[in-house]
Amino acid sequence: MKFTPIIDKLPSTVPFVGPEALERRSGAAIAARIGANESVFGPSPKAVAAMREAAAESWQYGDPENFALKDSLAKHLGVTPQQVVPGEGIDGLLGLVVRLFIDPGDVVATSFGAYPTFNFHVAAAGGRLVTTPYVNDHEDVDGLIALAKREGAKLLYFANPDNPMGTVWPAATVQRLIDSVPEQCLLLLDEAYVEFAPAGTAPAIDVGRRNVLRFRTFSKAHGMAGIRVGYAFGHEEVISAFDKIRNHFGISRVSQAAAIAALADMAWVEDVAAKVASARARIGAIAVANGLTPLPSATNFVTIDCGRDGAYARAIVDGLLGHGIFIRMPGVAPLNRCIRISCGRDADLALLSDALPQVLARLG
Amino acid sequence: MKFTPIIDKLPSTVPFVGPEALERRSGAAIAARIGANESVFGPSPKAVAAMREAAAESWQYGDPENFALKDSLAKHLGVTPQQVVPGEGIDGLLGLVVRLFIDPGDVVATSFGAYPTFNFHVAAAGGRLVTTPYVNDHEDVDGLIALAKREGAKLLYFANPDNPMGTVWPAATVQRLIDSVPEQCLLLLDEAYVEFAPAGTAPAIDVGRRNVLRFRTFSKAHGMAGIRVGYAFGHEEVISAFDKIRNHFGISRVSQAAAIAALADMAWVEDVAAKVASARARIGAIAVANGLTPLPSATNFVTIDCGRDGAYARAIVDGLLGHGIFIRMPGVAPLNRCIRISCGRDADLALLSDALPQVLARLG
Numbered sequence A, B: 001m002k003f004t005p006i007i008d009k010l011p012s013t014v015p016f017v018g019p020e021a022l023e024r025r026s027g028a029a030i031a032a033r034i035g036a037n038e039s040v041f042g043p044s045p046k047a048v049a050a051m052r053e054a055a056a057e058s059w060q061y062g063d064p065e066n067f068a069l070k071d072s073l074a075k076h077l078g079v080t081p082q083q084v085v086p087g088e089g090i091d092g093l094l095g096l097v098v099r100l101f102i103d104p105g106d107v108v109a110t111s112f113g114a115y116p117t118f119n120f121h122v123a124a125a126g127g128r129l130v131t132t133p134y135v136n137d138h139e140d141v142d143g144l145i146a147l148a149k150r151e152g153a154k155l156l157y158f159a160n161p162d163n164p165m166g167t168v169w170p171a172a173t174v175q176r177l178i179d180s181v182p183e184q185c186l187l188l189l190d191e192a193y194v195e196f197a198p199a200g201t202a203p204a205i206d207v208g209r210r211n212v213l214r215f216r217t218f219s220k221a222h223g224m225a226g227i228r229v230g231y232a233f234g235h236e237e238v239i240s241a242f243d244k245i246r247n248h249f250g251i252s253r254v255s256q257a258a259a260i261a262a263l264a265d266m267a268w269v270e271d272v273a274a275k276v277a278s279a280r281a282r283i284g285a286i287a288v289a290n291g292l293t294p295l296p297s298a299t300n301f302v303t304i305d306c307g308r309d310g311a312y313a314r315a316i317v318d319g320l321l322g323h324g325i326f327i328r329m330p331g332v333a334p335l336n337r338c339i340r341i342s343c344g345r346d347a348d349l350a351l352l353s354d355a356l357p358q359v360l361a362r363l364g
Helices: A005-009 A019-026 A045-055 A067-077 A089-101 A116-124 A141-151 A171-180 A236-244 A253-263 A266-289 A310-322 A346-363 B005-009 B019-026 B045-055 B067-077 B089-101 B116-124 B141-151 B171-180 B236-244 B253-263 B266-289 B310-322 B346-363
Strands: A084-087 A107-111 A128-132 A155-159 A186-190 A212-217 A230-234 A301-305 A338-342 B084-087 B107-111 B128-132 B155-159 B186-190 B212-217 B230-234 B301-305 B338-342
Touching: A005 B089, A019 B067, A045 A253, A045 B045, A045 B253, A067 A084, A067 A230, A067 A253, A067 B019, A084 A089, A084 A236, A089 A116, A089 A155, A089 A186, A089 A212, A089 A230, A089 A236, A089 B005, A107 A116, A107 A141, A116 A128, A128 A141, A141 A155, A141 A171, A171 A186, A230 A236, A253 A266, A253 B045, A253 B253, A266 A301, A266 A346, A310 A338, A310 A346, B019 B310, B045 B253, B067 B084, B067 B230, B067 B253, B084 B089, B084 B236, B089 B116, B089 B155, B089 B186, B089 B212, B089 B230, B089 B236, B107 B116, B107 B141, B116 B128, B128 B141, B141 B155, B141 B171, B171 B186, B230 B236, B253 B266, B266 B301, B266 B346, B310 B338, B310 B346
Parallel strands: A107 A128, A107 A155, A155 A186, A186 A212, B107 B128, B107 B155, B155 B186, B186 B212
Antiparallel strands: A084 A230, A212 A230, A301 A338, B084 B230, B212 B230, B301 B338
16 A cells, blocks of 8 residues: 655645644643734624524535635626636645646746745645745745746746735736746736735736636635635636536535625725734834834735844744744745734734733843 | 646536536525435534634634544544544545545546545546446445455445445445455545444444545534535554645634534434434335335435436436425436435425325326
8 A cells, every 4th residue: 555656755744833733732822813814803794694694504515516606706806707716715726726737747936935835735746846036025026937937837826915025016017927927837826915905916807818827815804714715716718627626515605605795795804904004004113113124014914024044033933922922934044034923903912012022132 | 838638638527416506507496405415404503503603713714733623533433633634525535535545547446336526536636447336236345355456456445334325234244345455455435324324334443454544524414514524534654644735724613613513412413313214214115105116225315216227217306306306316327227315304205205206107
C-alpha cells in the first residue's frame, strides 16, 4: 500500500495554527482574537437569522448546483450564473483550480511570501512554484509578468489588496497585469479584501477573457469566515470545469442560506468597512506611539514594520500572546520584519494599546 | 491555457440531480422528499440548538484542526484522535483518499453500479476503474477480493450496508474481506448506513491494520445531510496523510458544533433508527400491495424490484415525480430494474401509497 510519489514526499501539516490550538498549548484563553483577519464586527443579523432558520432544515442536503446562491452572486457581480462558482472558501477553490491545470512539473508563479495555502495546493499537485520578491512591500506586478513569461507559468497568483502586507495597486495597474498575462497562463486574482480597499481598486469585470479568474469571499467583509463560502468568477469555459472535480454537496445548507442573506444586506458590508477604516487608523496610531511603522492598508488588518528581523517580530507576536492577544506575522524575510494585526473592536485594541509597550519594553 | 490532459477529457457534471433542480425543471414543488436517503426525522434538537448558537460566532474560522470534533469522534469510536479525520462529507473524504493513492493508470476496484461519486473522484485522478457485478443484489465479496488481486488494485471500495441496493453482509463476511484484501490494496469500507443495520453488522474496530479505512457520516442516522460532515478512521499513518492535502478550514464552524452536539445525543439516533425500521416495513407493504418486490433493507431506504427493465423503473420514478414524490433508482442494469425509496414520515408514505397504484396503472 503506497501513497503516490508526490504525496509520499509531502509533510502532514496544517498551514495555519489556529487560535484554538494556541489556547490549548498555553492553557490560557485568548482575549483579543485579532490575528486571522476575521471580522470581529460579525455577520449581518439577517445572515445570522437565515442560518438559524436553515439549521432545522439541515436534514436536507444543500442544493448541489448552488442554484439560488449562484443566482444571487451573478446579480451581485453583473454576470450570468454560468460565470460564477461558489466553493468551500477561496482556499477550496484555489485547490480545485490547481488540480484543473497543474500536472507534476508544471510551473506556477507567485510572490515570495504570498498566500501559503495556495502554495500548499500547488505542492499537492506536484507543481513547480517559482517566485519573485515583493518590492517596497508590494507585489511586483512587472516582476510577476516577467516571471510568468520567462518560466512559462500555467498559473499566476496575485492578491489585490495583498495579504500579508495589506498593500494595494490601483485598478489601472491590475488591468496592465491582466492585459500582459501570457495567453497560456491563467491569472488568479485574489480579491478577498477588495471590499475594504479604496474606490478604484477593482478593475472592471470582464468575463469574456478566458485567462483571468477572480476570487472573492464571505469570510472577510461579510464577517463569516466560519461558513466557508468563497466564489470565483470568470469565463464560462473555466467556470464550468469546476464541475469536473468539485465536491458537489460541499457547501452546507446553512452556509448557502447565510451567503444569500448576506448578499442582500450590502449596507452591513459598508458599515463594517467604515468600522474597519476607523480601527485601521487606531492600530496605526498605536504602532506610531510605540515607535513602529504601520504600512498603509487597504484591508481589514494593518501590517506593522517593527524595524528589525524576523526573530524580533516573532518575539513581539509571542509576547502579545502572553497577554492574551492573538496576532500573526508574515512567514519569510524581509516581510517577516513585520507583524500583522487584524482590525479589532475598541476593547481588543485597548488591550493591544496596553500590552504592546510592555512587550517592547521587555524585549528592549 | 490548457487543462491537464485528464481534466480535459472529463465531462462537466453534477453526479446527482438534486430535488431542487427537479422542482426548477417541473415548476412544481416536491411534496414528499424521499429520494436522497436523507433523514426526514431530522437532527437532534440539541444539534439544532448548537447550530443556532454557533451561527452568530460564524465571524470566526472553525478550528482547522477540528480538535474538539476529533476528540468527540475518538471517544465515540474508542480510538485516539490521531486515528480519525472528519471531512466535508464522506464524498469529500473519498475525493481526498483517491488523491492520496491514485496516479493516472492506477487501478481501483468497486462493484458495478456502486456509489457514483466515488467513481467520479477516481476519474478525476485518472484512475482505472475495474468492477465486478452484484450477485443477488449484494456486493460480491469474493468477486471483489479476486478482482483486487487479479488487477493489482490500489483501492477497493465496498459499502456495507450497500447503497443503492440496501442489502447487507454480516460482520463475519466483512471481516473475511478485511482479512483477504491484499497488503498493497487499501480497503475503503463505507458504513454510511451502519446505524440502521442489524446488530452484528459492523466488524470490530481495528485501527492497527494499515490497509483498512472506514467511513461514517452525520448525513444519515444523525439527520444532518446538510451540514456536510463525515469521518474516516483507521491507521494513524493513513489518517495523518489527509493533512497533506485537505482543505483545513473546510468544515464550517456551525457544522463542527452540530456534529459534536449530535454525538452527545445517541438516544436520538436510536429513536430515529426505530422510526426508520417502521417506515421500511410500511414501504415494503406498499410495494407488495402494488405487486412489486421490496428487497430486504439494512438502511434508511428500501430498494424495490419492479420486475421489468430500466426504462420501466425510470417511468415509475418520473410518474411519481408528477405526483410531487421525489425518489431515485440505481444507474445500471440489472440493478436499474429497481426503484429506491427513502424512509419518509407517515404523510410522505401516504402520498406514495396513494400515487404508486395510479402510476403503475397508467404504465400498464
